[in-house]
Amino acid sequence: MTALLDVRDLTVRFALPKPSFFAERPHLEAVRQVSFTLEAGHALGIVGESGSGKTTTAMAAIRLTRAAGGQVLFEGQDLLDLDDEQMRQRRRDVQLIFQDPYSSLNPRARVVDIVREPMDLMEIGTPEERLERVRELFALVGLRPDQLNLFPHQFSGGQRQRISIARALTTNPKLLVCDEPVSALDVAIQAQILNLLAELKEKLGLSYLFISHDLGVVRHVCDDVAVMYLGKIVESGPVQALFEAPQHPYTQALLAAAPSLARRKSKGYVRPLKVSGDPPSPINPPPGCAFADRCPKAQDVCRQTPPVLQPVAGTQAACHFPGPADV
Amino acid sequence: MSALLEIDDLRVTFGTRYGEVTALDSVSLHVDAGETLGVVGESGCGKSITALSVMGLIPQPPGKIAGGSIRLNGEELIGANPARLRGLRGGDVAMIFQEPMTSLNPVFTVGDQIAEAIMLHQNVDKAQALKDAIALLDRVGIPSPDARARDYPHQLSGGMRQRVMIAMAVSCRPKVLIADEPTTALDVTVQAQIFDLLNEIQRDFGAAIVLITHDMGAISEMADRVAVMYAGRVIEEASADDVLDYPQHPYARGLIDCIPALGRDDHRLAEIPGVVPPLHLLGAGCAFAERCAHKQDRCGLEKPLLAAHGHHPVACHGIEEGRI
Numbered sequence: 001m002t003a004l005l006d007v008r009d010l011t012v013r014f015a016l017p018k019p020s021f022f023a024e025r026p027h028l029e030a031v032r033q034v035s036f037t038l039e040a041g042h043a044l045g046i047v048g049e050s051g052s053g054k055t056t057t058a059m060a061a062i063r064l065t066r067a068a069g070g071q072v073l074f075e076g077q078d079l080l081d082l083d084d085e086q087m088r089q090r091r092r093d094v095q096l097i098f099q100d101p102y103s104s105l106n107p108r109a110r111v112v113d114i115v116r117e118p119m120d121l122m123e124i125g126t127p128e129e130r131l132e133r134v135r136e137l138f139a140l141v142g143l144r145p146d147q148l149n150l151f152p153h154q155f156s157g158g159q160r161q162r163i164s165i166a167r168a169l170t171t172n173p174k175l176l177v178c179d180e181p182v183s184a185l186d187v188a189i190q191a192q193i194l195n196l197l198a199e200l201k202e203k204l205g206l207s208y209l210f211i212s213h214d215l216g217v218v219r220h221v222c223d224d225v226a227v228m229y230l231g232k233i234v235e236s237g238p239v240q241a242l243f244e245a246p247q248h249p250y251t252q253a254l255l256a257a258a259p260s261l262a263r264r265k266s267k268g269y270v271r272p273l274k275v276s277g278d279p280p281s282p283i284n285p286p287p288g289c290a291f292a293d294r295c296p297k298a299q300d301v302c303r304q305t306p307p308v309l310q311p312v313a314g315t316q317a318a319c320h321f322p323g324p325a326d327v
Numbered sequence: 328m329s330a331l332l333e334i335d336d337l338r339v340t341f342g343t344r345y346g347e348v349t350a351l352d353s354v355s356l357h358v359d360a361g362e363t364l365g366v367v368g369e370s371g372c373g374k375s376i377t378a379l380s381v382m383g384l385i386p387q388p389p390g391k392i393a394g395g396s397i398r399l400n401g402e403e404l405i406g407a408n409p410a411r412l413r414g415l416r417g418g419d420v421a422m423i424f425q426e427p428m429t430s431l432n433p434v435f436t437v438g439d440q441i442a443e444a445i446m447l448h449q450n451v452d453k454a455q456a457l458k459d460a461i462a463l464l465d466r467v468g469i470p471s472p473d474a475r476a477r478d479y480p481h482q483l484s485g486g487m488r489q490r491v492m493i494a495m496a497v498s499c500r501p502k503v504l505i506a507d508e509p510t511t512a513l514d515v516t517v518q519a520q521i522f523d524l525l526n527e528i529q530r531d532f533g534a535a536i537v538l539i540t541h542d543m544g545a546i547s548e549m550a551d552r553v554a555v556m557y558a559g560r561v562i563e564e565a566s567a568d569d570v571l572d573y574p575q576h577p578y579a580r581g582l583i584d585c586i587p588a589l590g591r592d593d594h595r596l597a598e599i600p601g602v603v604p605p606l607h608l609l610g611a612g613c614a615f616a617e618r619c620a621h622k623q624d625r626c627g628l629e630k631p632l633l634a635a636h637g638h639h640p641v642a643c644h645g646i647e648e649g650r651i
Contacts, residue, residue: 049514049515186370187586188581190585191587191596191599195598214587215515216586219588220587220596221587253516257519258515260547260548261571261583261588263548264567265363265567266568274523275516278487
């Protein structure tokens with residue numbers, strides 16, 4: 001077992017406006033001491049609601065957002081220690097697919113140029129070889145060669161996401177960061193892209209860092225999952241264990257909240273676990289467990305001491321009272 | 328007995344640069360008091376246009392209601408005079424929109440906005456309307472409603488804003504509540520809260536709900552009856568259990584099979600090949616024919632009609648002929 005990406009105690013801080021001229025600048029900790037490991041050839045899903053820090057974690061892990069502390073070991077090398085040129089060279093191993101295929105492609109460039117650009121920047125091969133590679137990638141992601149010279153607006157959402165994937169694959173990356181790659185797409189198209197991603201993972205031995213709020217999608221694509229809440233991982237583990245026997249009350253609430261075909265109105269279904277309210281603000285996080293205010297199991301200790309991630313029955317959970325949901 | 332809201336053979340067209348395209352074609356739906364009708368389909372299938380037609384909010388031009396009828400309690404809404412429609416909108420028929428941030432006015436407090444709706448439809452003064460607004464905010468589960476009523480929309484979270492929208496929609500005890508993708512912009516835990524709230528409100532007020540969504544999971548949890556739409560037509564309509572357990576139309580089957588479900592580990596998702604055809608390129612045949620594995624000559628030539636073939640109403644030649 002080799003870890004492709006080993007993230008340790010990653011912390012990201014954003015500066016907030018000063019309340020007054022002489023006051024000290026306040027900071028918001030968007031990601032608080034997050035650690036995870038991604039094995040080569042695996043897919044790690046990061047799930048959480050908006051504002052939980054899932055995207056910031058991934059962006060900091062590939063140095064697109066500056067980290068305030070921690071280590072990111074990519075094949076044993078700390079990415080946070082590299083100088084700019086070394087990092088630029090490393091970028092060919094790490095590529096990215098964005099959520100919105102409408103704004104992540106240059107509307108004025110032909111798609112052949114969009115897909116070729118990473119090779120131009122990295123100075124890979126001769127122009128003819130680059131074009132050949134683009135053709136190859138087009139076939140790989142299921143686009144036709146006669147579409148090479150079209151502009152992005154001439155494609156549907158699903159096709160545009162295929163173009164993004166082709167662009168991400170040009171430099172033969174080892175790690176692909178997918179930031180909500182299918183949430184802007186219709187379900188029928190979503191299935192096409194998810195199948196493509198699964199196929200590419202198998203065929204090219206890719207590893208994915210897969211960010212999504214959709215638990216069904218994560219279950220389908222990923223081998224391991226980390227659940228984030230207010231900048232921290234509250235539970236992580238292999239997909240099957242985490243989905244079938246979640247230990248953290250937040251994970252249980254998330255699973256109970258996700259709409260599912262298994263629950264029918266006609267059968268008088270009532271949600272087993274309800275959470276009320278919204279997550280607390282990250283500007284002034286509560287001293288104890290961030291979920292305490294919405295948690296049905298919360299006790300005094302939860303509001304005072306932050307729980308640490310520790311192994312519980314098949315997964316790792318950061319909770320003072322982990323255990324199966326009592327229904 | 329006629330239903331509370333009946334849409335019959337509705338046809339809506341839009342003038343575009345490709346000429347006139349048909350956005351809705353022979354759409355017939357009905358919903359009764361206390362019932363939830365789920366309308367499901369991909370983007371562009373006409374589900375929102377259906378909702379806007381009921382509300383009398385189709386921009387004309389470019390839009391045109393080219394035929395059919397919409398009856399609320401037996402009263403014809405198409406061609407009704409604008410004053411009467413204004414009275415119905417927000418009164419007997421209310422709508423919850425997808426994006427609560429853009430559908431609330433940013434420069435008025437939420438209390439004022441709810442009070443405005445109440446004053447428009449009920450004969451009360453401003454003080455009473457504000458009091459009612461606060462009671463409604465309390466009803467939809469907003470903590471400390473007195474204080475929140477004085478907040479502006481930007482001070483509230485997405486879930487809170489959607490609750491405000493719901494408070495506004497139910498302020499005049501509508502008979503029909505149309506919810507157009509009410510939770511698309513929200514997180515799942517908040518979405519669950521909103522669904523629970525809608526169900527509670529239906530129990531209390533006995534309103535008919537038309538839930539427009541692309542999410543089969545939401546349909547399963549919320550709907551009594553389902554209409555599946557594709558390219559401006561209803562292609563299958565039956566009880567939620569029938570559609571979810573025994574989907575007949577190849578498109579409905581595909582839509583259900585392609586959902587990555589929480590409870591099952593399938594190696595590869597079933598996918599529907601291709602994309603929805605643009606409306607101006609719809610031919611004479613079935614709009615789904617090009618993506619359908621069961622396509623035969625007749626599918627390309629003749630539009631199938633919604634009719635009960637065996638199990639429940641479905642618009643498909645293959646099922647009519649008994650070969651699917």
